[in-house]
Amino acid sequence: MNHPLFDITGRVALVTGSSKGIGRAHAQGLLEAGAVVVLNARGQEALERTRDELAELTGGTVHAVAFDVTDGAAAAAGLERVAELAGPVDILVNNAGMQHRAPITEFTDEAWQALLQTNITSAFVMSRAVAPGMIERGRGKIVNICSVQTELARPGIAAYSATKGALKMLTRGLCADLAVHGIQVNGLAPGYFATELTSALVADKDFTAWVEKRTPAGRWGDVKDLVGTLVYLSSPASNFVNGQVVFVDGGMTSVL
Template sequence: MSHPVFDVRGKVALVTGSSRGLGKAFAHGLAEAGCVVVLNGRDPAAVDETRRAMVRDTGATVLAEAFDVTDPDAVAAGLDRIERRAGPLDILVNNAGVQHRAPFTEFRTEDWHRILETNLSSAFLAGREAARRMTARGRGKIVNICSVQSELARPGIAPYTAAKGGLKMLTKGMCADLGPSGIQVNGLAPGYFDTELNAALVADDQFSAWIRTRTPAGRWGRAEDLVGTLLFLCSPASDFVNGQIVCVDGGMTSVL
């Protein structure tokens, strides 16, 4: 039996962008730990398909709420529905994200805005709505999914790096504002993970070889590598941890 300080059973957790990829893995881990999990995405069919599979795999209570996390009105209405259906929200995982790669001088303005809205503004909007409810109750956990790109840049993804760097500082700003109300806001920063978002990079033999050489662990990350850190940040074990960015990157950001 695990130590009770890590117990999240019965907690209501919303994971944005959780119909696939790392978001799905985060939601699955929370469901296995006994949370009531709310999945989110823009495509109702995809979200519900993931919900049905997750219920089948875990036996947990899993709900589907499809709404656009970049739309302030949709976020507010979505949070209201979630609390009516599942009860007070205890945990928010701001995971929604998108990537687009292009040389800086060729990056289209609309792609810049799409990346900022999806990766950064969505965390502000969902975080604000969740915090309004959590503040009244004097407790809550918010985990913003940052990235090694919150700290490091590489060619072709300048807007993504800007968004993830902004998310790092939003995390710290939220900590400053919300900490006195009993809310912990932290960031989880994955390194390079074998996901759909990185499929093109994984398929590139030269890049994959560089990742294995550059990372002390000698491999790409796997989704399950993130679940333990997420559970820590969502549990009472992290009640005095606030405004921190925890890198889960196989050591990449620690070495040259």
């Protein structure tokens, strides 16, 4: 028998950037835990493929609603559609994100703005959009997907690290605003995970050797390693946990 503190059966979870990669894994984990899941990305066709795959795989209730999470008006309209399909959002997972690697002297204005919009503006826009309904109901969960780069930096990703550091402070600021209303806002920070988006890095023997040496657990993360923490942060078990960033990184941020 599952412990009731971890029960999210029937709760409506919206996962941004969930057509593939870690976002897809988040959606699958929430479905398997009993939530009604709404997938989101910009491309409707890819979302519908993922929706069909996850519905068949889990037997859960899953919807697909495409809209631009960096645009306030689009987010408001998208949430209206979500409410029509599934009901008001109980759990928001701000997963939409992108990476761009380049030395700082070669980093373009366009790449910088794209990272800002996708990695931090989207979380601000979506959290602002769901907050009124959560305040009215007196409960809600917002989980911001951070990174080991929330705390650490590597050459070539200064801009990415800046956006993920900002996401940590947005998490704390949202906690300051929303905790009094019974809403918990926390961050989940993955380490290095093997997905289709990181397949080239996994295939790079030198980089994989670095990951294995740098990570105390001695391996790349599997996306299934994220599910337990996500369900915890989405469930009543975390009702007095707020403004925190939980690192799921095999110990990388704990050791030199």
